[in-house]
Amino acid sequence: MAGEKEKRAINRLESMRPLRAKVNETYLKSVEAMQAGKPAVWGMLNFYYGDPVLKAMDIEVVYPENYGAIAAATGVAQQYLDRANADGFPTHLCGYSLTTLGYASRMMKELKGQIPPEAPLGGMPKPLFLMSSAAICDARYKWFQSLGRYMDAPVWTLEAPTPGVKEFFIEGYYDRMVDLGVKHLSSFVTFVEDMVGRKMDWDKLDKTANLMIEINRVWHEVNELRKVKPCPMHSRDFWSAMPAALFLAGDLEDSLGLYQDMYKEVKGRVDSGTGAIPEEKYRLVFAELPPWHSLSFFDKLAERGWNFVIESFGYRPPIPIDLSKVSDPLERITRFNLQFFAGYYEDARKQNVLGGAFAYPYLKYAREWKCDGALLHPLISCRSASTHLPYVSNMLMEKLKVPSLSIEGDIVDLRLFNPQDALARAEPFEETMEHYRKMRKQEGLDW
Amino acid sequence: MSDKKRGLSKAREIYLNRSQRVRELKAAGKRIMGYPCAYVPLEMITALDLVPYRTCGDMKEPVTEADRALPSSFCPIMRTCLDCALKGKNDFLDGMVTIHSCDPQEKTARVWESYTDYPYFHFIDMPVTVRPEALEYFEGQLNDFKKTLEAFSGKKLSTGTLEAAIESHNRQRTLVRELYELTKPSPPLVSGTEIVQVVKALMSLPVAEGNELLADIMSEVQTRTDGPERKAARLLIWGSTLDNTDIMQVFEAKANVVMDESCGGIRAYRAEVRRSPDPIEGLADYYLNEITCARSFRQAILGETRKRYARDLQSRFGYLKGIIKEWNINGAIMLLVRYCDPFAFEMPSLKDYFDGLGIPNTYIEYDYTAGALAPLRTRVEAFLETIS
Numbered sequence: 001m002a003g004e005k006e007k008r009a010i011n012r013l014e015s016m017r018p019l020r021a022k023v024n025e026t027y028l029k030s031v032e033a034m035q036a037g038k039p040a041v042w043g044m045l046n047f048y049y050g051d052p053v054l055k056a057m058d059i060e061v062v063y064p065e066n067y068g069a070i071a072a073a074t075g076v077a078q079q080y081l082d083r084a085n086a087d088g089f090p091t092h093l094c095g096y097s098l099t100t101l102g103y104a105s106r107m108m109k110e111l112k113g114q115i116p117p118e119a120p121l122g123g124m125p126k127p128l129f130l131m132s133s134a135a136i137c138d139a140r141y142k143w144f145q146s147l148g149r150y151m152d153a154p155v156w157t158l159e160a161p162t163p164g165v166k167e168f169f170i171e172g173y174y175d176r177m178v179d180l181g182v183k184h185l186s187s188f189v190t191f192v193e194d195m196v197g198r199k200m201d202w203d204k205l206d207k208t209a210n211l212m213i214e215i216n217r218v219w220h221e222v223n224e225l226r227k228v229k230p231c232p233m234h235s236r237d238f239w240s241a242m243p244a245a246l247f248l249a250g251d252l253e254d255s256l257g258l259y260q261d262m263y264k265e266v267k268g269r270v271d272s273g274t275g276a277i278p279e280e281k282y283r284l285v286f287a288e289l290p291p292w293h294s295l296s297f298f299d300k301l302a303e304r305g306w307n308f309v310i311e312s313f314g315y316r317p318p319i320p321i322d323l324s325k326v327s328d329p330l331e332r333i334t335r336f337n338l339q340f341f342a343g344y345y346e347d348a349r350k351q352n353v354l355g356g357a358f359a360y361p362y363l364k365y366a367r368e369w370k371c372d373g374a375l376l377h378p379l380i381s382c383r384s385a386s387t388h389l390p391y392v393s394n395m396l397m398e399k400l401k402v403p404s405l406s407i408e409g410d411i412v413d414l415r416l417f418n419p420q421d422a423l424a425r426a427e428p429f430e431e432t433m434e435h436y437r438k439m440r441k442q443e444g445l446d447w
Numbered sequence: 448m449s450d451k452k453r454g455l456s457k458a459r460e461i462y463l464n465r466s467q468r469v470r471e472l473k474a475a476g477k478r479i480m481g482y483p484c485a486y487v488p489l490e491m492i493t494a495l496d497l498v499p500y501r502t503c504g505d506m507k508e509p510v511t512e513a514d515r516a517l518p519s520s521f522c523p524i525m526r527t528c529l530d531c532a533l534k535g536k537n538d539f540l541d542g543m544v545t546i547h548s549c550d551p552q553e554k555t556a557r558v559w560e561s562y563t564d565y566p567y568f569h570f571i572d573m574p575v576t577v578r579p580e581a582l583e584y585f586e587g588q589l590n591d592f593k594k595t596l597e598a599f600s601g602k603k604l605s606t607g608t609l610e611a612a613i614e615s616h617n618r619q620r621t622l623v624r625e626l627y628e629l630t631k632p633s634p635p636l637v638s639g640t641e642i643v644q645v646v647k648a649l650m651s652l653p654v655a656e657g658n659e660l661l662a663d664i665m666s667e668v669q670t671r672t673d674g675p676e677r678k679a680a681r682l683l684i685w686g687s688t689l690d691n692t693d694i695m696q697v698f699e700a701k702a703n704v705v706m707d708e709s710c711g712g713i714r715a716y717r718a719e720v721r722r723s724p725d726p727i728e729g730l731a732d733y734y735l736n737e738i739t740c741a742r743s744f745r746q747a748i749l750g751e752t753r754k755r756y757a758r759d760l761q762s763r764f765g766y767l768k769g770i771i772k773e774w775n776i777n778g779a780i781m782l783l784v785r786y787c788d789p790f791a792f793e794m795p796s797l798k799d800y801f802d803g804l805g806i807p808n809t810y811i812e813y814d815y816t817a818g819a820l821a822p823l824r825t826r827v828e829a830f831l832e833t834i835s
């Protein structure tokens with residue numbers, strides 16, 4: 001019965017299901033390929049920068065950050081955490097990094113390179129090389145560097161320029177970011193070629209880049225449709241559908257078709273006035289990593305009329321940018337990657353929000369998607385997903401009179417997020433949202 | 448401050464009342480530029496006749512104001528730095544220069560800029576690799592910094608004045624290295640605690656005054672008869688920031704700290720800016736390549752396609768080998784500030800490196816509060832017992 005009720009609480013998109021199935025199928029296929037000896041790379045989420053290169057070279061990529069979530073959800077993470085701590089890694093480090101370090105320790109030191117039998121979903125095989133990234137947090141390149149203790153896998157660290165909001169507008173600044181990006185990516189291509197002993201197929205890279213950009217444009221348009229009331233698509237569908245666009249999981253042509261189908265379905269809902277939940281009383285923005293293991297928590301909130309209409313800056317497609325006249329695929333990829341952050345800068349400067357790409361997007365989301373509240377989810381062992389949240393909360397209140405509810409969780413210690421407690425805190429927050437609705441009206445804000 | 452005081456006692460006085468001199472300078476019409484990290488190119492600030500002042504935190508002051516914008520599980524050094532700023536302890540600053548040396552610095556910079564209203568605020572982005580294209584980008588960043596600083600100061604930064612400033616700062620680096628030469632004898636002629644005071648004084652003074660102070664200190668220390676006592680352990684401390692004498696005294700109660708490889712010790716002085724036709728190029732090279740902090744991603748061979756752990760360790764920590772030998776170090780402490788990711792990830796590898804050299808070592812974590820000193824003392828004593 002509970003299951004039936006959950007289904008009704010959120011009206012999930014039909015078009016999300018084949019997209020999700022494709023991603024899962026691709027994952028299993030790549031596990032099989034890797035088990036059969038196809039070289040694999042361990043990668044960090046890098047926002048459309050290194051991934052298209054690997055995709056065009058037909059290299060299988062596994063993402064230990066994601067694998068950390070799987071290990072946590074299946075209950076095997078603890079032994080890896082313990083092992084990493086025993087090896088001397090401090091306990092306060094990112095939980096996913098400790099999981100991977102413990103996993104690598106077990107695989108390389110104890111099992112002489114064999115995948116640990118307890119590893120869920122076929123495990124992660126020893127990588128040919130590691131692709132780390134400087135984007136978002138320090139852990140994401142220091143962690144891969146630390147893996148050198150366990151495996152002699154070369155590391156490539158992808159640069160990720162992070163300008164200040166004012167500084168970005170200094171003459172020539174953006175061009176220099178592009179210049180860095182293109183040169184860096186070009187060296188990365190040479191590195192990958194040397195590693196796999198094959199040359200890049202530039203036509204394929206060109207096509208891959210275009211598909212990546214188009215998929216993300218359509219995906220962006222899908223999310224724009226969510227501005228209407230009632231919002232036709234819930235955050236749960238966003239999270240389920242995003243890996244194909246964010247990680248380029250699966251065949252890109254297939255993905256493009258599936259996102260187009262999703263656009264049609266969501267547009268249909270807009271036209272017919274169908275919402276993602278039966279009665280939309282409150283529209284909310286969610287930041288940042290969701291409690292993957294407790295997503296049914298959102299169904300409970302849906303029953304109370306909470307619709308999550310926009311979410312997680314770190315997973316969103318860049319604001320579209322016309323790159324059709326950029327002939328060099330490396331430059332096109334670079335500009336697209338830079339757009340992930342830089343797409344927000346012009347507006348952030350106008351609004352004088354100096355908090356940069358981590359804070360400004362939430363103001364934009366709350367204003368344009370007309371949110372009544374923000375649900376913030378700081379994570380004990382992922383500081384990068386948490387650090388900016390107090391600032392975001394202050395800005396939302398100061399500039400838009402949008403209140404925030406902060407509910408703590410963690411990426412590996414799943415007990416920290418207690419859905420019952422969270423629900424108990426949600427109820428009084430409704431009064432707060434009501435109160436600020438009135439305040440916004442008084443201040444001349446239109447929602 | 449009293450003019451009668453000289454040398455080490457003057458350094459101690461400045462350490463205890465850091466902002467007094469810059470307040471005097473401010474009253475005399477100088478403009479003061481704050482910076483939170485060893486990566487900010489001070490030479491450019493000096494060359495434009497501005498006074499660089501490192502904005503530090505206060506271990507004894509409970510963090511309250513910074514709680515408004517930073518979570519509690521966040522680099523305590525940055526939290527206390529910001530806290531002091533928000534409490535108006537740096538109210539004499541005319542501007543602030545921040546840099547992307549690590550993620551917490553970047554995040555703190557955003558908040559700092561948003562919650563204060565100095566006439567000038569600049570953020571320098573810094574790449575994480577030491578690759579040629581990264582160096583080029585960083586040079587561009589320093590040229591941007593130059594432009595905004597020129598606009599703020601109303602002066603042009605000429606090659607000549609920048610070169611002169613580089614020379615003064617290089618002189619300071621040389622003098623600090625010479626001071627560290629005086630920790631080589633046993634017992635050392637100067638203690639780790641005194642060096643913390645000296646380095647912090649240098650971060651509170653215009654470079655020329657700092658150099659004068661150092662010259663004074665050198666002649667005092669070389670001939671002193673009241674130096675530190677000889678202790679059985681000669682320690683190397685490795686960490687992010689060790690800028691407080693209370694912490695240093697925990698180590699020095701039963702050991703001589705002869706090398707402090709941190710931002711409160713030799714890190715910003717170990718190398719120097721090389722002469723280059725374009726001085727900004729020289730600065731970019733020094734700050735990106737020469738300062739050895741865990742925040743940078745280093746490799747034995749750029750873009751290497753074969754990897755060996757031993758070689759990797761050498762490229763990351765090789766600079767410590769000579770220090771250990773020359774300073775006759777018999778114990779190393781890796782001092783970690785909680786929630787500092789760049790340094791925390793280094794710990795096991797650095798341990799491997801020290802083990803490879805046969806140097807007893809330990810890793811100690813604390814949270815940069817006065818309350819952390821007692822447990823720190825227990826850990827240090829336990830370690831010292833193992834090496835005695």
Ligand code: SF4
Binds near residue numbers: 065097
């Ligand atoms: S700290 Fe957070 S963002 Fe960084 S690697 Fe860990 S989970 Fe990812």
Ligand code: SF4
Binds near residue numbers: 525549550551787788
């Ligand atoms: S390097 Fe470590 S201690 Fe220093 S500011 Fe960054 S996180 Fe804090």
